[in-house]
Amino acid sequence: xxxxxxxxxxxxxxxxCRKYVDKVIVVDDGSTDATQEIAKALGAVVIKHETNMGYGxxxxxxFKTAREMKADAMVIIDSDGQHNPGEIPKLLEPxxxxxxxxxxxxxxxxxxxxxxAYRKVGMKVLDTATNIAGGIQVSDSQSGFxxxxxKAIEKIRINDTDMSAGxxxxxxxxxxxxxxxxxxxxxNYDIEETSSKNPVSHGVEVLVRILKEIELQKPLYYFxxxxxxFMVVGVGMGIDFLQIKMSGGQLxxxxxxxxxxxxxxxxxxxxxxxxLHSMSRLFLDxxxxxx
Numbered sequence: 001x002x003x004x005x006x007x008x009x010x011x012x013x014x015x016x017c018r019k020y021v022d023k024v025i026v027v028d029d030g031s032t033d034a035t036q037e038i039a040k041a042l043g044a045v046v047i048k049h050e051t052n053m054g055y056g057x058x059x060x061x062x063f064k065t066a067r068e069m070k071a072d073a074m075v076i077i078d079s080d081g082q083h084n085p086g087e088i089p090k091l092l093e094p095x096x097x098x099x100x101x102x103x104x105x106x107x108x109x110x111x112x113x114x115x116x117a118y119r120k121v122g123m124k125v126l127d128t129a130t131n132i133a134g135g136i137q138v139s140d141s142q143s144g145f146x147x148x149x150x151k152a153i154e155k156i157r158i159n160d161t162d163m164s165a166g167x168x169x170x171x172x173x174x175x176x177x178x179x180x181x182x183x184x185x186x187x188n189y190d191i192e193e194t195s196s197k198n199p200v201s202h203g204v205e206v207l208v209r210i211l212k213e214i215e216l217q218k219p220l221y222y223f224x225x226x227x228x229x230f231m232v233v234g235v236g237m238g239i240d241f242l243q244i245k246m247s248g249g250q251l252x253x254x255x256x257x258x259x260x261x262x263x264x265x266x267x268x269x270x271x272x273x274x275x276l277h278s279m280s281r282l283f284l285d286x287x288x289x290x291x
Contacts, residue, residue: 001013001024002058002062003029004028004030004031005033006031009079010026011042012081013080014044015042017085019085023045025047026044026046027062027065028048029054029055029057030051047065049061056158056168059166063153066153067153073092073095073147073148075091075148076144076147078144083145087104088147090185091104091183094147095149100152101148102147103145103182104185105139108140108183108184123142126141126167127139127142130171133167134171134173135174136173136180141167142166146169152178155178156169157172224272226266226269227271229266230262231270234260234263235263237262238259238263241255241256241259
């Protein structure tokens with residue numbers, strides 16, 4: 001579990017997790033309170049970051065440690081008391097049936113009524129962006145309660161050090177041929193000071209990261225689709241102007257110039273998208289080989 005100044009709730013989380021796992025590992029991401037001391041006293045293995053490096057950096061350490069330990073399965077759970085450790089078996093069970101990654105979702109079967117409205121709106125935006133970028137379909141892309149099988153532990157590599165790392169993991173599902181599943185979980189939002197990050201800035205930060213990934217992985221969305229739309233508009237206007245000309249009318253200068261510009265821009269954008277798509281495939285294949 002990643003932890004940053006969680007002395008109020010980490011003891012309860014560790015005690016709850018120990019019932020279901022062989023070992024509890026806490027990555028203390030530069031805490032200045034008693035988080036480390038409490039975790040050690042309760043028998044957890046503590047890996048300390050001397051300074052606060054970010055949620056993504058904590059996840060990097062978690063995955064690296066799991067690989068070094070040759071773990072067959074791993075559950076990542078927030079240490080702030082929002083998640084119920086009693087639901088760990090629900091996340092571990094699908095791993096025994098060939099699933100590589102299990103996401104604890106707050107929104108399966110219409111649940112999530114206790115999630116604050118402003119959070120729901122932001123989550124929906126991030127879910128949509130993640131699904132487009134990753135070519136997957138998840139209902140809770142921002143869930144911090146997940147289980148990973150051996151293949152996922154070995155394949156997933158995290159580059160981001162901030163809160164966008166959770167989405168970055170999901171963007172690697174398809175390219176690594178990982179099987180994933182969502183299971184229902186519940187979250188407690190009555191806890192005070194559960195996050196050191198403003199939810200608005202967190203949401204914007206994650207969204208920007210996902211959009212950059214869409215630009216890299218799916219240039220057709222950014223260039224070819226708009227380009228085709230421009231081309232259709234230009235061709236449509238051209239047909240209308242051709243009919244006017246054939247009937248002996250005068251072509252309006254402004255709209256004609258606009259039609260030519262739209263058609264040229266659309267053509268350029270369309271072919272640019274195709275070229276960038278080919279280049280991005282080569283880059284992503286190279287990145288995958290490096291991983």
